[in-house]
Amino acid sequence: MGCVPVVEVGPRRPGPEFLVGGAEFALEAASRGSATRMAIFDEDLAARYAGHRVVQERLPGAISNGKLQVFFQPQIDLSTGGVQGFEALVRWSCNGRFIPTPELIHAEEQNGLIMDLDRFMLSEAAQIVSKWNRTHRKRLAVSSNLSAGNMTNEDTVDFVASVLQRSGLPPELLTVEITESIELEHDPRVQSIVEQLRALGCRVSIDDFGAGYSTFRYLRDIRVDEIKIDRSLVMDIEESPSARHILESVIRMSEQLGRSTVVEGVETEGQVDLIRSFGGATAQGFFYGKPRPALDWLADTTYRPRSEPHPVPAA
Numbered sequence: 001m002g003c004v005p006v007v008e009v010g011p012r013r014p015g016p017e018f019l020v021g022g023a024e025f026a027l028e029a030a031s032r033g034s035a036t037r038m039a040i041f042d043e044d045l046a047a048r049y050a051g052h053r054v055v056q057e058r059l060p061g062a063i064s065n066g067k068l069q070v071f072f073q074p075q076i077d078l079s080t081g082g083v084q085g086f087e088a089l090v091r092w093s094c095n096g097r098f099i100p101t102p103e104l105i106h107a108e109e110q111n112g113l114i115m116d117l118d119r120f121m122l123s124e125a126a127q128i129v130s131k132w133n134r135t136h137r138k139r140l141a142v143s144s145n146l147s148a149g150n151m152t153n154e155d156t157v158d159f160v161a162s163v164l165q166r167s168g169l170p171p172e173l174l175t176v177e178i179t180e181s182i183e184l185e186h187d188p189r190v191q192s193i194v195e196q197l198r199a200l201g202c203r204v205s206i207d208d209f210g211a212g213y214s215t216f217r218y219l220r221d222i223r224v225d226e227i228k229i230d231r232s233l234v235m236d237i238e239e240s241p242s243a244r245h246i247l248e249s250v251i252r253m254s255e256q257l258g259r260s261t262v263v264e265g266v267e268t269e270g271q272v273d274l275i276r277s278f279g280g281a282t283a284q285g286f287f288y289g290k291p292r293p294a295l296d297w298l299a300d301t302t303y304r305p306r307s308e309p310h311p312v313p314a315a
């Protein structure tokens with residue numbers, strides 16, 4: 001855990017609470033691991049666990065103290081080469097270093113704070129883009145991620161409605177991204193919430209399509225506006241004919257279902273050329289730029305519009 005100096009990491013003589021918590025942490029690490037299913041609570045794991053505890057302790061104050069930052073990553077319409085909008089991605093800096101986002105999201109889920117985090121991000125992202133569009137006469141769109149907790153909670157619809165009202169963002173410029181999960185697949189509330197969100201006029205996207213295990217059932221049962229294809233379906237398309245065929249088929253399927261398509265994790269010009277030849281997709285990835293503070297990207301794309309490639313700044 002980069003953010004925590006080692007001296008802060010843990011007690012010199014770990015007490016029972018640290019040991020029991022550490023054992024649970026090791027158990028979780030083992031259950032997330034691959035074939036061996038064994039994790040030894042060695043120095044490395046102890047340091048990660050101590051860092052995890054610090055994150056858990058400091059997170060609750062992070063939102064209220066404005067410590068979370070909204071980063072944007074552009075989405076490029078491949079038919080025009082122009083920036084269509086942005087995905088909002090959370091960043092949290094602790095002791096001057098960014099906590100890896102998957103770790104942060106995982107900790108928030110465990111703390112039950114993920115819903116607050118999502119709502120903070122959605123609200124901030126909508127405000128920022130709406131204000132920018134009004135000032136600069138633009139029609140940039142924004143996508144924000146909603147976790148399972150929000151997609152099974154009816155309040156989410158009222159919350160999104162209030163965000164639209166407060167920000168003044170036209171609903172069609174807001175997309176909420178939901179990631180498939182076992183919890184969501186079997187929860188009947190998801191379909192109703194998706195329908196209500198679409199009735200507000202905003203768009204719903206299935207994120208990380210192709211990374212999970214049962215995405216076709218999702219596609220069949222839940223009517224969404226957009227399919228966001230996971231990076232794992234893109235990364236080998238230049239070398240592997242099978243990977244190419246799979247990606248092309250998914251893009252065509254999305255088209256036939258009447259959904260728009262975003263391809264994530266686009267890193268090379270060769271990938272862009274192939275994706276463009278497969279149909280009318282939007283692309284997002286390091287080739288066009290890494291996530292950066294929202295206003296940096298907005299300023300860049302508004303004042304110096306350029307399609308490709310964009311210089312890649314440090315993450």
Ligand code: C2E
Pocket residue numbers: 073088089090100101102105114117118121145146147177179207208231264265266267284285286287291
């Ligand atoms: P995601 O929503 O699928 O976001 C895309 C992730 O892929 C981002 O990672 C982005 O930095 C990374 N990425 C984009 N282009 C490329 C590329 O060309 N190559 C590679 N290797 N990676 C690329 P990030 O920012 O670390 O976020 C990870 C995940 O954390 C997100 O995946 C999303 O599931 C979650 N997340 C981020 N912000 C939020 C949030 O506000 N709420 C919720 N619930 N989840 C969030």
Ligand code: MG
Pocket residue numbers: 087145177207
């Ligand atoms: Mg996403």
Ligand code: MG
Pocket residue numbers: 207208228230264
């Ligand atoms: Mg994704």
